Amino acid sequence: MRNIIVVECISTGKNFIGDIINRGYNPVVLDLKNSDTEDGRKYAKHVEEEYKLIPHEFDMIYEKDTFEETVEEVKKFNPLLIVPGNERGVVLATRLSNELGLLGNSVENLDAMTLKNEMHNRLAERGLRSIRGKVVHSLDEALEFYDSENLSEVVLKPTYSAGSAGVRICLNREEMANSIKQLFEHVNYYGDKIEELLIQERINGIEYIVNTVSHKGKHRVTLVWKYNKIRTSEGAIVYDSCETVNELGLGEAEMIEYAYKVADALEIQYGPVHGEYMLDENGPVLIEVNCRPCGGGMPSEFLDRISGQHETDSILDSYLKPEAFHDKLYEKYKLYAHGTLKFFITPKNMMVRSSPIVNIDKKLKAFYSSSMINSTYQDMFFKKTEDLNTAAGYVFLVNEDKSAVDHDLNFLRSVERNAFSIILSDDDDYPELKDDDEYLSDILPIINEIEKHGTGLFVTDQHADGIATFQIRHDEINDVKGNFDFIIINLNRSLIDKNEAEKVRIILDAILNVKKGGFIFVPENTYQLMSSGRKGIEALIKVLDYTIELPPYTVRDMIIASR
Known part of the structure; x- marks a missing residue:
């Protein structure tokens, strides 16, 4: 069985492993x-954790102290192909492919393929629009x-980095x-000290991703995305969302043509280009390629x-199945569903104890999956988001109906902005508990009024005498059969020792x-024991597509909702 080598196989590149196996290779x-x-x-630990997420068996080899030693190690596997699984793998994968006479791109183009200043120099040399800039080593x-x-x-x-690490808008x-003073004290995405910076004129416009694959210098688009990024108060660029472009709008076809010209200028012969472009009143311009x-x-x-395709499989086609590549080269660009990634922006440094979003995101109509899988942490530190690597996590949304995706995206943005403790919670201190009689005195007038009009459920920590409404403790909820005309939640003591x-x-x-x-009624005595407060309960109501009711003048400090 022939071997295909993936250099640093992380992020979306992890998909290479299953695709290689499915093609009959090792x-x-x-x-x-x-x-x-x-x-x-830290970066090495991150890579190690990524490898653990690959659900297939694979062989592992390691880069040696010298390139020559690495070549000898690679030769033992007689590879059919060597591809990069991540940005940091591009240089070595290209050098090894050239050394062993395998399909790939020329090492002569490596600087233009990997260094953010050199790719713009190449565009300028070829008469394509580029961004004015200079590499500097000092203030x-x-x-x-x-x-x-x-x-x-x-x-x-930084001239060499990834994931918006070290990027600042000034x-x-x-x-x-x-x-500049701060960045020269920082490291890039891979943990290497920043010793030079690229300073560029800022282009204001809409930012896109155009992903292409190439075979013998011919290029085809696999997917087009549109970014929404946010500038923090410190000037850092953080990711909010990334959504598919299902139909081209004004100026976007010209951007695709420009992307082909960029690939030509970089002399890309095989494999992927993950290109990021800005579209402004002057047309498209490259931000950077990977x-x-x-x-x-x-x-x-x-x-x-x-x-109907995924990128790593299409990349392998560009090397190994030229007929399949050419079949798709002239196909109409057609998407079957709308996709979005929502990245969560951590507003401050936090010591996190729970992630409540894990218990609600699956109720979103467009939910596909999430990077956040643990609902409980043992005081895990989350850094304030300043780039892609420090995002709190992300949710994948997909649906054939764009309105469903947009609805869920806007809901997640609202939660992030108004009730972040629903995403990550530090489980802060809460108000002191009251006497049982005080809790009941606040809620009994509501029960006495509404139980005349239907069958109700009272989920409570304090048992009330003299009411007809069915009463249960919180740990009996799953034993309840049937639905009710109204539900009143009076939980306090039982919430104190729980995480969010x-x-x-x-x-x-x-x-x-x-x-x-x-109808649903949740009094202040309950919602004030949530880290996310009233807005957190309201978020739970909205994720179920229930309605938050306008409160009447006579009822205070009470969430009223209906299904």
């Missing part, structure tokens, strides 16, 4: 060396370039100077549902028992 992962620093070791160099070019807003980025000279699979850790089945994820599950289980047309 997958081999070539793991790269990392810098012997704390950040380098003085940056200030001199800024002044000489009469710049205003600029973008700073609105003026002072912001640029402060950011000659490897698109990131985001996208499952192959998620991509198949959207476009457990509270969310209890509340959801309770309100699911209401009939269509029925």
Whole structure:
């Protein structure tokens, strides 16, 4: 059985392993060396965790101290093909392919394929639109370039990195100077110290992804995405969402033609180009290319549902099945569903104890999967989001109906903005508990009024005498049979020792028992014991497509909802 080697197989590149096996080949992962620093070791740990997520068996080999030694190690496997599974794998995969006479791109183009300044230099040489910029090694160099070019807003980025790590948008000279001082003290995405920065004129427009694959210098589009990114107060660029472009709008066809010209200028012969482009009033311009699979850790089945193909399989076609590549070269661009990634932006450094979103995201109509799978943590540290790598996690949404995807995306944005503790919770301290009689005195008038009008369920920590409404404890919810005209939730003591994820599950289980047309009542004494407060309970109501009712003048500090 012939071997196919994937150099650093992480993120969406993990899909290579199953695709290689399905084609009758043996997958081999070539793991790269990392810098012997704390950040380098962190990145190595991240890669190791990614490998554990691959649901297939594969062989593993390791980069040696010298290129020559690595070549000898690779030769033992007599590979049919060597491909990069991640940005950091592009250089070694290309060098090895050239050394062993395998299909691939020329090493002479490596700088233009991997260095953010050199790719723009190449475009300028070929007469294509590029972004004005310069590589600087000091603040003085940056200030001199800024002044000489009469710049205003600029973008700073490491010449070699990924995932928006180290990228800053600076609105003026002072912001640029402060950011440069900070960045020269930072490391890039891979844990290597930043020793040079690219300063570029800022282009304001809409940012896109155009993913292509190539065979013998002919290129075809696999998928087009549109970004929504946000600038933080510190100037960092963080990902909010990324959504598929299912039909081309004004100017987008020209962008595709430009993307082909970029691939030609870089002399791409085989494999992928993950290109990021900006579209403004002057047309398309390259932000940067990455000659490897698109990131985001996208499952192959998620991509198949959207476009009937997934990128790693199409990449292998570009090398191994030229007939299949050419069959698709002139096919109409057609997507079968709408897809979106929602990235969660952590607003501050947090010591997290629970992730309640795990208990509710599956109730979204367009939910496909999520990177967040644990509802409980043992004081795990989450850093304030400043790039893709520090996003709290992400959710994949897909549906044939775009309105369903947009509805869920807007819901997640609303939760992120108004009730972040539903996503990640530090389970802060809560108000002191009251006497049992006080809790009942607040809720009994409501029960006495509404139980005349239907059959109700009272989920409570305090038993009430003299009412006809059926009463249960929170741990009896799953034993309840049937639905009710109204549900009143009076939980307090039972919530104190629960984390936010457990509270969310209890509340959801309770309100699911209401009939269509029925009502739900949640008093302040209950919702104030949620880290996310009133808005957190309201988020649970909205995820079930229930209605938050307008409160009457006579009822205070009470959530009223209906199904």
